[in-house]
Amino acid sequence: MLVHEFVTDKTPDEKHARNAGDLDAFLKRLSRGADRAPRSGEIRGPFNVPGAPLLTTDVALFLG
Secondary structure, X not given: OOOOOOOOOOOOHHHHXXXXXXHHHHHHXXXXXXXXXXXXXXXXXXXXXXXXXXXXXXXXEEEO
16 A cells, blocks of 8 residues: 655645644554554555455555
């Protein structure tokens, strides 16, 4: 999973901060609190996510 955020002068810093907080909360949920959101250029994982009911196996998710 790749997260790309466009940073321009047209987006308020408050929205960038909220996006960063949301990404951090998502990764904490995936890692059960053991990891933090990656910095630019970093990749975290793998995190095993249940594939059921659509898949027969878990999915190894990397976040970057």
